[in-house]
Amino acid sequence: MKRLQPCAYTATLDTETLVCTRGRDFPVALLASRMRCPRCGSRRVSVIFDLPPNHQRLGAAAMLKRQTDW
Template sequence: MVDSLGEAHDLGWTLWVACAHGNRDGLKSIRECRQRYRIDMSTLLWTRGRACPLARLEALMRCPRCGSRTVRVSFVPPSGRRHAG
């Protein structure tokens, strides 16, 4: 099982983060933010460290477009390889 950012990087995983704020702000209807970004793993390693737990990344992210902390983090292993986990 892959638990840390360093392990995911070593295995060649790709990280995607998408805003999940939705179309409501309290009782108010707002335009849904649909931003999605591929995050550079090397930069993330420099800022968070190799030991950063993958489970903690969602809490550390914020959408640069709308500022929401409600995000979805997706790790995509390289195609063609099988990872134990």
């Protein structure tokens, strides 16, 4: 058997792009099953959710509210 080295590619996903391409109702838990590594083409990917610091979250919530008020 041939042993392959795991790909170490990492990227930050843009939430706005994900919502535009997958839809607002797309379950976040299924995101990894729909992804593919752009470098090696593998479907074995891991998605890690990292929340921004509290002060950035508050700013993002205000921006989201402002966008929904239109």
